[in-house]
Amino acid sequence: MTPQVFDRMAVRRHRDRAAATVDRVADILRDAADRLLDRLDDTTRRFTRALDLGGRGIVAPLLRARGIDVVACDLSPRMAARAGAPCVAADAEWLPFAPASFDLVVANLSLHWVNDLPGALIQLRQALRPDGLLLASLPARGTLAELRTALAEAEAALAGGAAPRVAPFPDLRDCAALLQRAGFALPVADVEDITLLYADPLRLLRDLREAGEANAVALRDRRIPPRALFPAALAALPGQEGRARATLRLAVLTGWAPAPGQPQPLPRGSGQVPLGEALADPDRSRNRR
Template sequence: MTQAPHLIFDRPLLRRRRERSAATQHRIAPVLDAAAARLLDRLDDTTRRFHRALEIGGRGHVAPVLAARGIESVISMDLSPRQAAAAGGLALAADEEWLPFAPGSFDLVVANLCLHWVNDLPGALLQIRHALAPDGLFIATLPALGTLQPLRESLAAAEAELRGGTAPRVSPFPELRDGAGLLQRAGFALPVADLEEISLLYRTPLALLRDLQAAGETNAVLARDPRTPPRALFPAALAMLPSGSEGSVPAVLRLLTLTGWSPSPDQPKAARPGSANARLADALGTTERGLGEPAGRA
């Protein structure tokens, strides 16, 4: 019997928020386009042609680009029916934690800015790997640790001052060092995790909160405080945010990109230990002394 994952997020609440945000997320279209472009640029790193793609959480910004690249079949999946239908093609409302696909259904799976809301991320990655055909490609972006960090810190400081304690008000995000390990744990071959940033600038602190609300990315942590926040909480927290010229507020979206392949016998393999037929010293043009030995020692 497998152990049930520890529940972190309120998934029904998240579904409702994503459903509502389908009508408001046009306000953050430039950010969604920038994140999708960085994700799909990874397809230029391979000469492999893909024919059956699943895109998860693309909000209508990913599937049209995949179709424009010549991929014949693209299914858009989202927790929210309205978000899934936003791409205008084959749409499916389903849960990332319970993928309804047979093994080997796709040769490409792309997940953009959605897996950070999954309770069991290792389990979700394992299901994605099973849905891929051998030598199929998986690419995903998630907000990484450091995203919204000034907001997290200012909310905690303001609440501690007003209430004498804090409750989680910004979701936890994964770290870069976790990325490749998660892919390996799910059985992906050639796992790669890397990090890049999208810098944003808001005219006012309130504009940042409004964009998070428009995107449906507000607090859905189960451990959130159910009480109504003190009226002074958000004004006090926003006043603590670092500001630039004329009161503008900088924000950084740190994108963790995960890339992995479904195992296949045709993929390159690491050489067996001891199978090398040349010495590193010869390749580097060093002398017979040990590579760690200082020059000039007798």
């Protein structure tokens, strides 16, 4: 049985509530979406039918502007409706789509509250046509590290212990392994950092709530926190340019549904250039894929 790290009902409630407020953080979500969709410009493949998984009304218009038909899907019916018809309210852990329904799946900041991430990736791969592309981004380890540390230290000082208040995020290396485990061909995982600077640190907590990213860890402390907790933690956030800093570290994943005729990785040991030489040559290391 898959461990229930996250409370999926809480995730749905948070996203339902955020459907009315997410426009206030649209600039952050669009920045992440643009970085993800830039990968489409790296391929000559043209896509016709896409699944927008959890795009919060940001991703679907960007895909339609590229001439791609889009079906939007979200755990929250209200959030799904933001993308316009056709849209579906469904759980990423139990997708309702037939095999080979899409040639492109885009999941922008929508898989990090999923309990069975390997299972969800397998379902997404099955929903793709042969040689279809998955583009996904999710917060990786290091995201909100400043807030996580500040909250833990402030709560330990005030209450003698700390409850989980920031979700656990996967390591980048784990993301690449998950793609391979789910059966994707040519899996790639890389990282992009977005640094957020806040004149008012309280705005960070409001942004998380307005995006539907409030704490949904199953073992979260449901008691009212000490009154001094959040002021103390926010005051301890590191600064940059006179503002409080928060980091969003994006793991950007690409993988292809297997198909005959796809490029195949070279057999292990068949490389013609020693690793040490490749790492020493800046041109070689810069061009690695």
